[in-house]
Amino acid sequence: MIMKENGSAKKILIVDDEPDILEFLQYSLKKEGYDVVTAGDGKQAILVAEREKPNLILLDIMMPELDGVETCRALRSKKEFADTPVAFLTARDEDFSQIAALDVGGDDYITKPIKPRVLISRINALLRRAGRQTEEEQPQIKAHDLVIDKQKVLVFRGEQAIELPRKEFEILWLLASKPGRVFTREEIFDKIWGSDVIVGNRTIDVHIRKLRERLGEEYIKTMKGIGYKFDF
Numbered sequence: 648m649i650m651k652e653n654g655s656a657k658k659i660l661i662v663d664d665e666p667d668i669l670e671f672l673q674y675s676l677k678k679e680g681y682d683v684v685t686a687g688d689g690k691q692a693i694l695v696a697e698r699e700k701p702n703l704i705l706l707d708i709m710m711p712e713l714d715g716v717e718t719c720r721a722l723r724s725k726k727e728f729a730d731t732p733v734a735f736l737t738a739r740d741e742d743f744s745q746i747a748a749l750d751v752g753g754d755d756y757i758t759k760p761i762k763p764r765v766l767i768s769r770i771n772a773l774l775r776r777a778g779r780q781t782e783e784e785q786p787q788i789k790a791h792d793l794v795i796d797k798q799k800v801l802v803f804r805g806e807q808a809i810e811l812p813r814k815e816f817e818i819l820w821l822l823a824s825k826p827g828r829v830f831t832r833e834e835i836f837d838k839i840w841g842s843d844v845i846v847g848n849r850t851i852d853v854h855i856r857k858l859r860e861r862l863g864e865e866y867i868k869t870m871k872g873i874g875y876k877f878d879f
Contacts, residue, residue, distance in 0.1 A: 656680050658700070659702065660696055661686070662705065664688055668759075672761070688713060692722075697727075703731065704734070732754045734770070737756070737757075746850055750812045750815075752812070786798050793866070795819060802862065811858070817839050819867075826878065828876060829874050
């Protein structure tokens, strides 16, 4: 069942430089009742997104001039798209492109050729997750010399602001929100990427390693064979 906002169909922006892919996706989503807008490249996507304010963005990775990763990075830098679900579309299945896509704030990674029913299921899952986000969470977490600010998506050490890629920040916030509790890898996958998203086995390890490089080794502990916890 399609989810609606204020009585109107959810709006989806599709970005792909292949006209046949755009036509196929547009037809499939409109058939499900979605309001669909399109763009043929990354630069156009930013303009269309600013004008149309989509509820979700489907973004091809391999595009000329401005690829999907750079487009996502540009969109995430704008406050109005900080939390807009972004699903990447690509024919590539290498870990490095997958990690790069998720690292700039992607919420899902869908490999071509795309099956319409799978696509609709993933879109519905992303929109449900976005709809469950609440404003009730505490705005900051303080841990020794760190202040983790959810609203600014920044970590402060004294006067120094430390910028983190979105997924790294989300993992840090998840762990720090319940210090001492061990989160399994499966829990982290589910809470950060969702149970419908398949990511490479090393994705969490890479994100944790980068967090330790930026914040120090003392905060995130590895529980061998189980998962990770935030300790201070």
